[in-house]
Amino acid sequence: MKIWHIILVISIAGLLALFYKGLWGDPRAIPTVLIGTQAATFSGPEVRTGEMLSTNRFHGKVILINFWASWCLECRTEHENLMALNRRFSPNPNFVMLGINYQDRLEDAQKYLQEYGSTFDHVRDLKGTISIDYGVYGVPETFVIDQQGIIRYKYVGPLVDTGYTHLTDDILQPLLEGRSISRS
Amino acid sequence: MFIEIGHFCVVLALVLSVLAMVSPIVGLKTGRPDLVRIARQAVTLNFFFVSIGMASLIYSFLTNDYSVKYVMATSNSKLPVFYKVAGLWGGHEGSLMLWVWILTAYSTLVVWLHWRTQPVIMPYLLSIQSLIMFGFLAMIVFLSNPFERLFPVPPDGRDLNPLLQDPAMVVHPPMLYLGYVGFSIPFAFAMAALFSGRLGEEWIKVTQRWTLFAWMALTTGILMGGYWAYYELGWGGYWGWDPVENASFMPWLVGTAFLHSVMVQEKRKMFKVWNLFLIIVTFSLSLIGTFLVRSGVLSSVHSFATDPGRGLYILVFVATMMSLGFGTLIVRSGKLRSQIEMDSILSKESVFLFNNLFFLVAAATVFLGTLYPLLVETLKTAKVSVGPPYYNAVFMPVALGLLVMMGIGPTIAWRKASSDNLRKNFLLPIIVAVLTTAAAWLVGIRTVFGMAGAMVVSFVATTIFVDFAKISALWARRHEINYLLGFYQAFTNNQRRSAGLITHIGVLVMVVGIIASTIYQVEKVVPMRIGDTIQLKNYTIKMVGLHEVSGANWTAEEGLFEVYKGDRLLTVLKPQKRIYPVSETPTTEAALYTIHLGHIFLTMPEVGSDHVTVRALINPLVLLVWIGGGIMGLGVLLNIFRPRTKASG
Numbered sequence: 001m002k003i004w005h006i007i008l009v010i011s012i013a014g015l016l017a018l019f020y021k022g023l024w025g026d027p028r029a030i031p032t033v034l035i036g037t038q039a040a041t042f043s044g045p046e047v048r049t050g051e052m053l054s055t056n057r058f059h060g061k062v063i064l065i066n067f068w069a070s071w072c073l074e075c076r077t078e079h080e081n082l083m084a085l086n087r088r089f090s091p092n093p094n095f096v097m098l099g100i101n102y103q104d105r106l107e108d109a110q111k112y113l114q115e116y117g118s119t120f121d122h123v124r125d126l127k128g129t130i131s132i133d134y135g136v137y138g139v140p141e142t143f144v145i146d147q148q149g150i151i152r153y154k155y156v157g158p159l160v161d162t163g164y165t166h167l168t169d170d171i172l173q174p175l176l177e178g179r180s181i182s183r184s
Numbered sequence: 185m186f187i188e189i190g191h192f193c194v195v196l197a198l199v200l201s202v203l204a205m206v207s208p209i210v211g212l213k214t215g216r217p218d219l220v221r222i223a224r225q226a227v228t229l230n231f232f233f234v235s236i237g238m239a240s241l242i243y244s245f246l247t248n249d250y251s252v253k254y255v256m257a258t259s260n261s262k263l264p265v266f267y268k269v270a271g272l273w274g275g276h277e278g279s280l281m282l283w284v285w286i287l288t289a290y291s292t293l294v295v296w297l298h299w300r301t302q303p304v305i306m307p308y309l310l311s312i313q314s315l316i317m318f319g320f321l322a323m324i325v326f327l328s329n330p331f332e333r334l335f336p337v338p339p340d341g342r343d344l345n346p347l348l349q350d351p352a353m354v355v356h357p358p359m360l361y362l363g364y365v366g367f368s369i370p371f372a373f374a375m376a377a378l379f380s381g382r383l384g385e386e387w388i389k390v391t392q393r394w395t396l397f398a399w400m401a402l403t404t405g406i407l408m409g410g411y412w413a414y415y416e417l418g419w420g421g422y423w424g425w426d427p428v429e430n431a432s433f434m435p436w437l438v439g440t441a442f443l444h445s446v447m448v449q450e451k452r453k454m455f456k457v458w459n460l461f462l463i464i465v466t467f468s469l470s471l472i473g474t475f476l477v478r479s480g481v482l483s484s485v486h487s488f489a490t491d492p493g494r495g496l497y498i499l500v501f502v503a504t505m506m507s508l509g510f511g512t513l514i515v516r517s518g519k520l521r522s523q524i525e526m527d528s529i530l531s532k533e534s535v536f537l538f539n540n541l542f543f544l545v546a547a548a549t550v551f552l553g554t555l556y557p558l559l560v561e562t563l564k565t566a567k568v569s570v571g572p573p574y575y576n577a578v579f580m581p582v583a584l585g586l587l588v589m590m591g592i593g594p595t596i597a598w599r600k601a602s603s604d605n606l607r608k609n610f611l612l613p614i615i616v617a618v619l620t621t622a623a624a625w626l627v628g629i630r631t632v633f634g635m636a637g638a639m640v641v642s643f644v645a646t647t648i649f650v651d652f653a654k655i656s657a658l659w660a661r662r663h664e665i666n667y668l669l670g671f672y673q674a675f676t677n678n679q680r681r682s683a684g685l686i687t688h689i690g691v692l693v694m695v696v697g698i699i700a701s702t703i704y705q706v707e708k709v710v711p712m713r714i715g716d717t718i719q720l721k722n723y724t725i726k727m728v729g730l731h732e733v734s735g736a737n738w739t740a741e742e743g744l745f746e747v748y749k750g751d752r753l754l755t756v757l758k759p760q761k762r763i764y765p766v767s768e769t770p771t772t773e774a775a776l777y778t779i780h781l782g783h784i785f786l787t788m789p790e791v792g793s794d795h796v797t798v799r800a801l802i803n804p805l806v807l808l809v810w811i812g813g814g815i816m817g818l819g820v821l822l823n824i825f826r827p828r829t830k831a832s833g
Contacts, residue, residue, distance in 0.1 A: 005514045012510060016503050019475065020556070021562045023495040071572050073421075076709050077789050080797060103571050116709065139571075160790065 035154060039063075039132035040147040047101050047109050047122040047156065055098075062175050063145040064089075064097045066159075069104045070112035072139045078158035079116050085159075085168060086120050092176055094147070100125050102139050144171055152181065187252055190240025191331035193233040194281075197288070198321040200226040200233070204314035208307035223310040224295050227403045230317065231288040238285050241272055241330055251337040254278060254330040260343035260766050264735035270354040271344045276478060276494075277330035279357060283474075284320045286365045288360070291317065294369055298390065305387070307377035316368055317562070319501045327494050343737070343766035355519045356405055360432060363402025363468040367439060368396040371467035371509070374460050378512045383520055388446045388459065393824050395446075399439050400820040406432050407813040414806075415774045415785075422809060425575045430554040431473030435549050439467045441543035444593075448536045453596065456520045457513070458540070464509035469547075471502045475556070528600035535593045542589065546582045550575070583635055590688050591644035595651050612650055617643035620747065637699040641692050648685050658744035679826035687819030694812025700805035701782070707802075720800050723784060724748040726755075730796065738762045740773070743798070747777060747784060754779075759786045759798075781807040 043054035045074045055063065066082060068075040082097075089095040099122035101109045106124065113122065123133050134143060138183045144153035146169070155163060204226035211219025241254070245268040250256040259268055273279040291313040301305060324330070370391040377387040409429070410422035423429060442462040448455045526533055553570045592820045596611040610754040620642035624635055652671065659677070660670030675682040717726040729744035729762055740762040747754045757775035764771070777784040782804040790797035 002517075005517075008510055008514065012506055016499065016506075018562060019472075019499050019502075019559060020496075022558045023499065069571065076799070077797070078713060079709070082791075103573055105573065 008051055017147070019027045029073070034151050037069075037092055037151055039143070039149050039151045040130075042123070042130045042133065043124055044100075044123040044130065047099075047106070047124055048113060051123075053098070053121055053123050057078055058096045058098075059149065060147050061094050061096050062147060062172065064095070064172070065100060065134070065143040065145065066098070067100045067102045067125075067134070067136050067139050067141045069102045069139050070108040071104065072102075074158040075140045076116070078140055081159050083117070083119065085164075088168065089172060089176065090120070094176060095172070096120075098123055100130055102131055104135065142167070144175065186240045187244050187249070187331050187333075190237040191329075192798065193240075194321065194331070195325055197230045197233040197237070197284075198318065198325050199532065200230050201314045201318040201321055202322045203228070205311050205318055208310045212307045220307050220310065223307070223314065224299065227288070227295055227310060227314065227317075229293050231292040234281070234285045234288045234321075235606075238272070238281055241278065241281065242269055245269065245271055248341070250339070250341050251333050252330075252333070253332045253334045256334060256338055256341045258341070258344050260341040260737065262766070263341075263344055263349070266343055266351075267349050267355070272354070273357045274344045274348050275330075277324070277328045279361075280320060280328055282358065283361050283365060284317065284324065286361050287313070287317055287320065289369065290365060290369060294372075295393070304382055305373070305376035305380045308454075309372050310381045312372040312375050313368065315563070316372075316505070319504070323494070323497055327497055340766075343764060346738070346762070346764040346767060346769045347416060349737075349764075350412055350416050352408050352416070356408040356412055356486040358405075359401050359408060360405030363398050363400075363405050364432075364435065364473065366394065366398025366401055367435060367463070367467045367470050369398070370463050372643050373794075374397055374463045375509065375512060378460065381516075381519070383456065383516070388449055388452060392446065395413075395439070395443060396820050396824050399436075399443060400817055400824075402432065402436050402439065403813065404817060405818075406436060407810060411810060415776060416771070422806075425550075425553065425570075425572050428473075428477050429556050430550045431469075431536070434550055434554075435466050435469040435473060437543050437547040437550070438462055438469060441540045441547075442466055444543075445536055445540050448533055452533060453534060453657050454526075455536075455540075457517050460513050460520075462540070464506075464513060467662045468502070468506050468509065468811055471498075471505055475499060475502050491515035494594065530596070530601040532596050532598045532601075535589055535596055539586065539589045539593060542582055546579060548587070549578050549582060553578075580633060583636045584640055587640045587644060587691075589638075590691065590723045591647040594685060594688070595647055609647065609650065613643045613646035616646040631703050633699060634703050637695065640697055644688065645692055651685065652682075676827065680823055683819045683826065685819075686822060687816045690812045690815030690817070690819055692812070693808050693815055695782075697805050697808025697812055699804045701809065704804045705801060707800070709789075709797065709799045711792075712798045713795050718798070718800060720784070720802055722749055723754075723802070725757075725784075725786070725798075725800055727796075727798070732793075733760070735762075737766065738764045741788070741796075743786075743788050743796060745775070745786055745798075757784070757786045759788045761788050761791045761796075778807065781805050781811070783807070 021079055039055075041053060041055045043056075045051065046053050064085070082099075086097050090097065097120040099118065099120060101122050101124050103125075105161060109122070109124070123130070134141070138145070140158055142153075142155040142159060143151055146152045152175065153167070155167060157163065186701070201772045204223040207219045207226075208223040211217060211223075241252075243249075243257045244252045245259050246265070248255075248259070248261050250259075254275060254277050256270075258278065259271045263271065267274075271278070273282045294313070295306070295310065297355050298309075302309070327703045360433070370387075373387040373391045377383055387805075399526060406429075413424065414422040442459065445455050445462060446459055449459050475495070478494060478498060508826055526537075528534070553574050556570050591613060596607045617639045621635055621639040624638035629635055652674075655674035656667050656671035658670070659665070659674040660667050663670070663673065665673070708718055708720060710718055712718070712727045714729060717724055719725075724747070726746045726748065727743060728746050733740050733742045740760040742758050745757045745759070747757060755777045757777055759775040760773040762773055763769070772787050772789055775786045782802065783806050785801040785803055787799045788796045789799055
């Protein structure tokens with residue numbers, strides 16, 4: 001046996017083992033373990049101003065967190081809805097909305113916001129730790145955190161059609177009115 | 185009834201594939217050539233049996249026989265006839281049938297074409313091809329049976345996925361499979377060479393045209409898939425680094441490395457183990473691609489229904505083929521030492537070596553990006569996705585390096601390049617490259633990739649031009665003819681090399697298209713009402729209407745947009761937002777207008793009650809991507825069908 005024989009055998013065996021393990025997972029299944037747990041706090045610089053933002057500041061409010069990236073085409077389809085959502089709920093002092101810029105280049109993200117406009121703050125996920133804390137596996141993903149800092153809702157994919165109306169009417173509206181929400 | 189005949193024929197083919205796998209080896213061990221001949225007949229019969237299976241399915245599609253479960257799941261009475269035939273490969277089971285059918289067709293051709301000339305390796309070849317055939321036929325018969333019946337018979341079918349109802353769908357999968365499956369031929373020859381101990385250059389010379397054909401088919405398939413994604417998915421890009429795109433790109437990269445490195449073995453008898461390794465990797469990656477698409481291991485736009493059982497089967501099959509391939513290579517590699525050492529770093533051999541390393545690094549990059557989400561999920565149950573930024577940052581520099589070598593490789597000398605050789609071939613290209621880069625800077629190209637692209641493309645283009653000019657001049661002088669005739673004679677005298685250069689020109693054209701359409705893409709996404717206009721560079725796009733239209737199996741809202749340059753009306757674009765009622769799937773149909781080899785590209789991602797969201801793009805020079813692909817294909821065709829009598833190499 002030469003050294004390259006051993007390397008070859010080990011790497012093929014490892015690859016096959018990985019594939020085997022992968023068979024038993026569903027790539028589209030999203031871990032929902034986070035729902036009902038305390039949301040991780042985070043901080044980071046704002047995309048446009050560079051000012052440091054921290055979730056500690058928003059304690060006691062309903063927070064909507066939206067993960068996005070400038071290279072993400074799905075994010076563009078939900079952009080209008082995010083703006084509408086902010087228009088509708090931001091008059092309520094108990095509501096705050098944050099975008100989290102995911103795996104992006106600063107100039108691209110800034111260009112994106114400049115081009116499409118945005119009325120709420122966006123935090124840069126500098127080390128990728130925010131995404132890891134929230135188990136983000138792709139963008140866009142949206143989370144709702146209640147007044148007690150508990151994650152109450154998670155949505156994967158662009159907020160359009162019923163995904164959007166469900167979030168606004170069945171999740172945010174009741175939460176802000178102090179009513180209970182049905183888990184979905 | 186017909187469908188049962190088809191089913192029966194496929195089961196027969198499965199039985200025959202076992203026979204064709206075992207009998208040549210028994211024949212070889214017992215010294216009975218008739219047993220080898222039996223395998224040949226079995227493989228040939230298999231082609232006919234699987235053809236009957238295909239025909240019976242197509243017949244069921246055309247006659248709307250929804251008692252066949254597969255037809256029910258992928259067709260509908262309102263589906264246009266065109267797509268009923270293509271519907272055959274619109275789902276998992278049927279596309280496996282297509283896979284096997286192509287394999288039987290290839291195998292039959294190979295066996296009959298090489299029967300006389302390759303008597304020693306033929307038994308092994310038959311056995312290996314039959315093993316692959318057996319693997320896929322068993323999957324069809326036991327796990328993915330397209331001939332299954334349904335009772336009670338539903339009144340209508342569930343319809344073919346609307347995204348697949350596109351002319352490209354008719355050609356894209358067959359082309360891809362011709363590529364994937366085509367690599368099984370050099371693979372089988374390589375394995376046969378390993379088993380039989382005929383480890384010279386013969387297997388490489390015999391399979392050279394087969395490999396080229398498979399490579400061309402795979403290239404065409406990938407490019408057609410890109411074009412389909414470009415206008416059908418409506419995101420205006422042709423490549424998204426989706427896991428399934430990557431699955432077809434990885435064998436392409438390693439296959440391309442193989443195509444190049446075999447030349448070193450032919451000329452210099454080096455890289456023997458390496459070439460065997462490359463072809464085994466290429467074919468393994470084709471199989472892994474199949475596994476990734478059909479097992480539901482990775483999330484992708486292409487995924488078929490997820491089923492761990494099927495996934496496990498394919499995995500076992502992939503593991504078998506890989507163990508067989510690499511195992512034999514390891515056992516036999518002792519006999520395969522290249523006696524010849526590399527003479528100099530400045531030589532064609534070493535450029536080929538670097539070419540190979542770069543192709544492998546590129547493939548490894550894509551491999552890592554594709555599998556990283558799976559790896560992370562396995563290790564710590566987290567979900568990640570790897571986006572285009574990773575690939576752009578890691579893959580692009582490697583691609584540029586490959587392009588540079590594309591300029592150096594064809595003209596640098598074997599063994600050791602003299603400084604005279606280097607000066608003659610590369611001084612002018614370097615000067616041109618520097619001047620072009622400066623010119624690019626002056627006309628306002630400031631991005632790193634834009635400038636690097638201009639430099640590299642002009643360098644390689646000049647080397648090819650210098651090369652063609654030199655050989656034309658040489659032939660014109662030697663035979664006292666004019667330059668044009670000289671070029672023609674020089675070209676045909678060493679057509680393999682000249683055709684390769686044509687393929688390289690195609691690559692350059694494509695690279696220009698990729699760079700221009702990526703860096704200089706202009707995009708706007710805006711809500712519009714009738715009467716609104718948007719400005720996109722020099723073009724004004726005005727929304728003038730929105731109305732309903734309908735087709736055979738869909739209804740749509742169609743927008744009317746006038747495109748102006750200044751005051752001049754260029755065209756009226758009609759993007760649609762379609763609904764296919766049977767499957768309740770919406771699709772976005774893009775509208776395109778071609779200007780200067782680029783496109784104005786319009787889609788309506790959303791149609792609301794009082795406004796529509798419009799996505800407007802200018803993709804400059806984007807057509808060069810496919811024109812370049814066409815030139816590459818032409819180069820390969822000239823190579824495959826070169827006259828046999830002339831000198832090669």
